[in-house]
Amino acid sequence: MTLAQTNTPQTADTILAADRKGRRRLLLQIGGIVAIIVLCLWLTGMLDGGRLADGLPAIGTLFAEMVPPDFTRWRQWVEPMIETLAMSVAGTALAVVLSVPLGFLAARNTTPNKWAYQAARLVLNTLRSIPELIMGIIFVAAVGFGMLPGVLALGLHSIGMVGKFFAEAIEHAHPAPIEAAEASGATSLQVISHGVMPQVFPQFADVTMYRWEYNFRASTVMGMVGAGGIGTELVGSLRLLDYPQVSAVLIVILATVTIVDALSNMLRKRFQ
Structure with a gap:
């Protein structure tokens, strides 16, 4: 054997x-x-x-x-709905602008040192752990009622999640273009702009669009704490126990969310 x-x-x-x-x-x-x-x-x-x-x-x-819905006051909901949309766009833009540098600092392959990495991760974890509703209450107390506290709350809370996804996309970038840029004597900024960004830009665009969808839905809640938007109308109807108007407002929010979702899908396809 x-x-x-x-x-x-x-x-x-x-x-x-x-x-x-x-x-x-x-x-x-x-x-x-x-x-x-x-x-x-x-x-x-x-x-x-x-x-x-x-x-x-x-x-x-x-x-x-709640049946049948009461749309008699629909003209008064147009401006709050525009405010809600504006808050979601402004909050998402604020989050993306601040998340890009934090994402590069929080990625192991682009951070300058371990201290910058740990500090960036701590900032992202902190912002992600505070709900946007709590931030909204804080900013309403700090800067007063209106859309500004809603934008600040949505934007700062979003940084925690958007920055985390950006950092993960950067860490999964293929090392070959980065090494080629470094071998040619490129500076750190040139390595990022030529070796990393072309790879991660589609992921950045996807995360941005998904976060915009989320922020639009979250911005309806911001009105409940005095941050403006359609949420203010929803809370007012709830307090008056006017359930037909509550259902009408919810239907308007659902229709707008559907439009935002379709627009987001279209923009994602453009950036692929």
Whole structure:
């Protein structure tokens, strides 16, 4: 019997044992995740069938009161909707402008040193951890009512997420163009502009468009804390318990979100 024939059964047994061990480990991990999900559902009351059943009639009554929608005040919603759109565009622009340098500082392959990397990551984590609604309340208290606090809240909160995605796109850039630019004696700025940006620009455009969609939806909430926009009209109708107008405002928001989504998809295709 040759050495290869002697080792073949042992090798096969080893492979099968490792495969079984891997399967058991995977099943244990899936079981642990399922257990955590079930625990969270129980803690939040999602498994309380009686409570959910008691709430269904109230939800049905609320929806019944919202029909038919009342569009009699639609002319008064045009300006707030334009404000909402303007806030989303301005907030996204602010986020992108500030996220580009932070993204390069937070990427391992373009940051000047580890201290700049850690500082940039800390800034992104901090901004991402504060909800835009809380930022809106803070900025309303600081600069007063209107669209400005909404733009600042949307923009600064967006930096945390947009900058993170920008940094990840930069880190996944192919090293060959970067090394070629460095070998030719290019400066750091030239390496970024010629070796990195051509690769990551499509990803930057995608992230920007997705964030604009998100910011438009989030800007409707900004009006609830006094930051202007269509959210102010929505809160006013809710406080008056004018549910037909609430449903009308929600329909207008849904239609505008659909238009923004279609425009965003069109722009993404342009930048691909």
